[in-house]
Amino acid sequence: MIRLRGISKVYSIKDAESGGMRDFHALRDVSLDIEDGSIYGIIGRSGAGKSTLIRCVNMLERPTSGQVFVNDMEMTSLSGAELRTARRKIGMIFQSFNLLVNRTVYGNIAFPLELEGWGKSDMRDRVREIASLVEIDGKLDQYPAQLSGGQKQRVGIARALANRPDVLLSDEATSALDPQTTKSVLRLIRDINEKLGLTVVLITHEMNVIKEICHSMAVLESGQVVEEGSVLNVFTRPEKSATKEMLSHVIHSPLPESFADLQFSKAPFQGADLTLQLSFFGTLATRPIISDLARKFNVDINILVAHIDHIRSTPFGTLVIQLSGEEKEAALEYMLDMKLKVEVIGYVARSVELAS
Ligand SMILES: Nc1ncnc2c1ncn2[C@@H]1O[C@H](COP(=O)(O)OP(=O)(O)O)[C@@H](O)[C@H]1O
Ligand SMILES: [Mg+2]
Known part of the structure; x- marks a missing residue:
């Protein structure tokens, strides 16, 4: 279970008019419960606070106030070495893939295992196993520049899963991909969720992504959760105009x-x-x-x-x-x-x- 309790994030930003600094509330009192083994989607427009929110789950961003629990571990109370250990159980993938360009596919997937001090032969077995799960095993000797976008994201997913995490965080992982590739990567995420039973938290600005694979969802607007629930409930009974607007792009207007x-x-x-x-x-x-x-x-x-x-x-x-x-x-x-x-x-x- 991932529990967010009253998360707020305040950035100090430069005020355009006065030239001085002022507070900017990127997140306001966000509370969410994310069930183990579910795929949870968080949708919102650009600037809504999605990346800030997902980065608060693994403390890449520290909330200004509030608490984050991952599997009963209070992330917000950890520091230094404890936090590094806890983070190993949380994999993350990104829109821009964030692969190491000077390393082969093998080297990218092995990287987190090297940091953990895995032995050579265990490491080789694990890299092969996970590469075959994401169907990138034919490319282990290639460099990121030689791969398509979809293949790069498969490497990103393999790297994120190498340490056998309980949670996978996805920050717009399909936003740089064409619709066809998006579908295949989403199918992979769905398969992984089913096979490995890990919890997936994904953020997106596309309702289609939510529709394809999520069980539950939240709509984020100006740093606040404005709507939340099962995808079926939100799709069939949207309450907020922001939700209705985003839905209008995926549910074809039935009126001739x-x-x-x-x-x-x-x-x-x-x-x-x-x-x-x-x-x-x-x-x-x-x-x-x-x-x-x-x-x-x-x-x-x-x-x-x-x-x-x-x-x-x-x-x-x-x-x-x-x-x-x-x-x-x-x-x-x-x-x-x-x-x-x-x-x-x-x-x-x-x-x-x-x-x-
Ligand atoms: N490090 C930062 N310093 C100041 N403002 C930031 C910082 N990170 C994000 N913001 C601001 O917070 C808001 C939310 O950003 P973000 O979480 O990236 O939104 P999203 O991922 O939904 O597009 C934006 O207005 C952004 O400019
Ligand atoms: Mg973002």
């Missing part, structure tokens, strides 16, 4: 362009149809909902848009339907009572042709 010209009214009027957007996930299938409504209420249902995506491997869908008939408000009440996220788009005159 032809809707833009329509006058939706929030209030019902004579001869109007009720247009709704439903979000559902997991095993909650669409068909029972629709047939249920048709059976229970005197309504006609028209499906305008249906879209299904996946969060990790869980289906996540959006449906836009239009209800007409006497009991459409009763049907709406019924849906609100169920475990469904229902958003009223509005009432629109029935004669309007909506099909796009």
Whole structure:
């Protein structure tokens, strides 16, 4: 378990106007619990404080106040040698890979083992083992400059894992990679998480990364956690506008362009149809909902848009339907009572042709 308790980080920065120094709060009272063996994503815009936060986990950055616990060890209380020992159990990977350019792939992966004083033959076995896990074993004699971005990050991952850490920290590890390579590196991180059972904390500015591999997530904005929970919950019930904005890039807007010209009214009027957007996930299938409504209420249902995506491997869908008939408000009440996220788009005159 990784526990952050009331973490704040204040930098002293130069004030542009006065020329003097002033305090800048990069993190404000951040508290998070990260379950053992989970993949935890922290997302936020550039400058939100993500790198500062993840560096507080292994004390590359010391919080101004608050406590950090990794496996019940209070990192914030350690210093010097104790901290160096504790850090061995926390691997880290970076956007810019941070490989040693004068060393081969073998030399890069062996580096942390050399620092720990491993014997030559144990070291060779371990480097080969971990290189094969990340599928870079064919490149052990090459230098970083001879590798593609994806291969460099595989070396970075191998080096981070060499000491058998319990925790892997990833600071935008896929941000310098193309979409295809990003997918393969994310798949590798997911495999490692499953095979080795280590806890992964990753920070990113891309919702797609969260969607692909994370179990839980937090949204960081101006140094504060503004939203937190399971990825399914945050994706299906985002509360903050920052979250909704970031989600709009990964969850395709289900409203067809032809809707833009329509006058939706929030209030019902004579001869109007009720247009709704439903979000559902997991095993909650669409068909029972629709047939249920048709059976229970005197309504006609028209499906305008249906879209299904996946969060990790869980289906996540959006449906836009239009209800007409006497009991459409009763049907709406019924849906609100169920475990469904229902958003009223509005009432629109029935004669309007909506099909796009
Ligand atoms: N060492 C530092 N000194 C002063 N300000 C810093 C320092 N490190 C980061 N900052 C500031 O803190 C804020 C958060 O930075 P960072 O954690 O790198 O954000 P992110 O990784 O989300 O882009 C930024 O405004 C950045 O300029
Ligand atoms: Mg950063």
